[in-house]
Each structure stands twice: as C-alpha cells, then as structure tokens.
C-alpha cells in the first residue's frame with residue numbers, strides 16, 4: 001500500500017501535516033492506498049511555489065505557452081489508456097466510461113491550445129482624433145481548483161489547461177477519494193515542459209479547502225462538487241476577496257413526450273441514468289412522462305435489470321460500483337424510503353452481490369415508478385443508479401415541475417416535434433438542454449454550467465467563459481502628440 005503525496009514545485013512531497021485518509025478500490029472494497037491530507041502550511045507551500053513560478057510563466061510569450069500546451073495534449077492523448085485505468089481503479093467506473101472522461105478532458109486541452117486566438121483582444125483605430133483604444137486581458141496570478149470524486153481527470157481538466165494557457169499558475173485540490181490521477185497528470189505537465197511550480201497538487205479535505213479559501217495569495221477559486229459545499233465555497237471565497245465560480249449538484253429531468261420513439265427513449269434513459277452508476281452531475285435522475293407511459297416504464301425496468309454490473313476493469317461490465325460503502329448504503333436507504341412513501345420499485349438494485357467481489361460497493365440499477373415531488377427520492381440528489389419516474393399531464397406541466405426544482409443543471413426532452421422542443425428549450429430555467437440528447441454536456445468551445453442551486457457565481461466553466469474567468473481586462477487609450485494646437489481642457493474628455 002503506497003502513500004499518495006502532494007506535488008509541489010515540481011516534486012513529490014509528504015508535506016508537514018500528519019493527517020492521512022484511506023483510498024479505497026470500490027470494486028473490492030479494499031484500501032488501495034493512503035493519501036496525505038494537507039493543512040494550512042502545506043497549502044501555503046504550494047501557493048509560494050506557484051507565486052514564484054508566476055513571475056516567469058505570467059510573462060512567457062503566447063508562442064512558448066502554446067508549445068507546452070500542444071506537448072501536454074500529445075502526452076495526455078498518448079497516455080489516455082493509462083489515465084483511464086488509474087481513474088477506473090480508484091473511482092470504480094468501467095474502462096470505456098473512463099476513456100470517455102479522458103476524451104472530454106482532452107477536448108478542453110485542445111481548446112486551450114488555441115489561446116493566442118482566444119486572447120487576441122480588441123483595437124479601435126482613431127476612436128477620437130489622433131487617439132486609438134485597445135483592450136487586452138492579463139492572467140490573475142495564482143488560481144486554485146477544488147474538484148469532486150466523480151470525474152477525477154476530466155473536471156480538473158475543465159480548469160487547469162485554460163488557467164495555465166492564460167498565464168496563471170495553478171493549485172489543484174482534487175477529491176481525496178480518488179487522488180492518484182492528479183499526480184500522474186502533474187508528471188505529464190512536467191514532461192511537456194511546464195516550468196516547476198506552475199501546476200501543483202495539494203491533497204486534502206475540508207482543512208485544505210479552508211486554507212485555500214483564506215489564503216491571500218490565491219486570486220481565484222474554481223469549485224465543482226455538491227451544492228452545500230459550492231454555496232459555502234462561493235460565499236467564503238468572495239468574502240476573502242477572491243473571484244469564485246462554484247458549480248454544484250443537480251436533479252436532471254428528462255421529459256418524454258407521447259410522440260417520442262419508445263425504443264430510442266428506453267435505451268437512452270437506461271444509458272443516462274445508470275452510466276457511471278449514476279454518479280454524474282448530468283445523469284438523468286428523473287424521467288417525466290407526459291401521457292400514460294406504463295409500457296415505457298416496464299421496458300426501462302427490464303433493460304435496467306439486464307445492465308451488466310461488475311468491476312470496472314472487466315470488459316464485460318457496463319456499470320461499476322459506487323464510490324464508498326457509505327454512498328451505497330445511503331442510496332439503498334433512499335430507495336427504501338421512497339418505497340415507504342408510496343413509490344413502486346419497478347427494478348430493484350438493492351443488496352446486489354457480485355461473485356468474487358462480495359466486499360465491493362455495488363448497488364444495481366433501480367427504477368422507481370409513481371414518484372411525486374414531495375418524496376425524498378425526488379427532492380434529494382441521490383447520486384447513484386436510481387431513476388425516478390414522475391408523471392405530468394402535458395409539456396407545460398413538465399416545464400413547471402422542472403422550474404420549481406431548486407437545481408437547474410441539465411435537462412432533456414424526447415420528442416419528434418420541433419415546436420414542442422422549442423417551447424421546452426425556451427421555457428425551462430436550466431443551463432444545459434438536450435433535445436433527444438439526454439446528457440447535453442456542451443462541447444469544449446462552449447461553456448458548461450447550470451442555473452439556480454447548480455452554480456454560484458457568474459461564470460460557467462471552460463470554453464470562452466473559462467478564458468474570461470482566468471483573466472482580467474485592461475483598456476488602453478493612447479495618443480502620440482505631434483505638432484499642432486493642444487486640446488487640453490478642464491471639461492470631461494469626449495471623443496472628437
């Protein structure tokens with residue numbers, strides 16, 4: 001059993017805090033490693049390294065930064081399989097799913113490779129007689145990222161490639177549940193030619209997070225995780241003068257209209273509710289059926305029961321375990337509460353035992369029918385392989401249901417009517433919408449973000465919003481006086 005240590009200033013270090021946490025292999029339920037948990041002194045060491053590195057990196061040419069970005073892109077691409085294996089081992093997701101996560105992270109790196117174009121700025125010739133005006137953006141300095149367990153490679157890649165391309169230096173505090181991949185990514189940055197101290201990894205829990213929030217040397221914090229912590233991070237970060245974007249949890253509804261193709265819907269509901277064991281912030285956790293839909297529920301339930309659940313490294317597995325025993329117990333308890341509150345268990349994933357992996361954190365796909373908005377299974381973010389089926393009389397009732405939910409991350413509509421889809425996309429107060437696309441994660445050249453309790457702060461993450469978030473603007477008004485009459489005057493300057 002190894003110890004996963006911090007990566008500060010280009011080298012691995014145990015730091016000064018003696019706190020440690022176990023890191024499990026969810027498929028076997030065994031402790032695979034332990035991880036160091038930083039205190040304020042360790043965070044300070046990382047920020048100091050990042051501050052020193054910013055003096056050089058913040059002044060590097062776009063050309064040099066881009067070369068490092070392209071080299072990093074090649075290394076991540078070449079090591080995609082290895083990254084996927086590290087993720088699968090500590091997170092539990094199946095290898096094909098981990099490969100998808102690496103691919104979506106890679107696309108953000110590719111976007112960041114275009115940084116010279118993205119930072120081109122603006123120029124107004126002859127804004128006034130003999131006066132030109134131009135605007136450009138500069139990096140912020142040391143910025144931090146705090147990330148969740150469910151996408152240990154991709155979510156940090158929503159942040160650091162863009163932050164670093166913009167000229168900042170970065171301190172990553174990944175989830176303590178699956179920390180290994182961040183150190184491997186750090187080694188790839190170094191191999192790509194990134195100077196020491198530009199990318200640092202500090203492992204830890206709430207102590208490290210609080211130290212980041214309080215540290216005066218950190219200019220901005222990007223957070224992705226659950227809503228209560230996102231709210232806390234946003235308000236604490238802003239209070240200490242930082243720029244903050246904090247993406248939170250979700251309850252994503254997929255509305256099924258009567259004109260949708262039932263086979264297509266059944267297949268996609270199963271994939272989007274149970275892929276990655278439902279541990280995706282864009283997973284569909286509530287299907288809203290407009291019209292009767294009883295046959296659709298039975299079809300989804302029978303397909304759910306056929307999902308092949310097993311360890312992530314078995315190519316036959318379609319769905320792996322959940323992250324911890326506590327997560328599994330909470331999920332199964334919520335299903336039982338739902339049953340007691342009147343939901344019908346159409347497919348039951350509780351008490352699943354996988355031969356050879358009896359100690360693993362497995363729970364199978366569950367479908368609950370007859371769910372109503374008052375039930376706990378509807379109100380809570382379950383973050384497990386549970387699909388709740390809710391009924392609505394028409395599309396407007398479905399839209400009203402979505403809009404009365406505190407979350408507003410993603411939503412989808414299944415229909416063959418363009419008019420209904422348009423009414424839906426204009427009516428819902430949600431940040432990311434799919435039309436016959438159940439997991440509408442925007443491409444890297446758009447930005448990702450929800451509304452309401454799914455995001456605190458103004459900026460969405462990655463894409464053009466990411467570039468804005470990690471830079472601040474300057475505008476220069478300039479003239480080169482030549483001979484002629486001076487136009488100096490005591491009145492407020494206006495253009496001529």
Ligand code: NAD
Nearest residue numbers: 147148149174175205206209225226229247248249250281
């Ligand atoms: P989490 O909120 O428990 O943890 C996220 C980060 O916060 C981790 O780095 C963790 O160490 C830290 N943290 C945990 N408790 C803390 C505390 N009390 N004080 C300070 N920091 C603390 O989330 P998780 O369980 O790792 O991830 C799942 C959650 O993340 C779900 O709610 C999911 O919807 C959400 N998520 C959202 C998005 C999005 O883009 N909106 C993406 C992925 C995951």
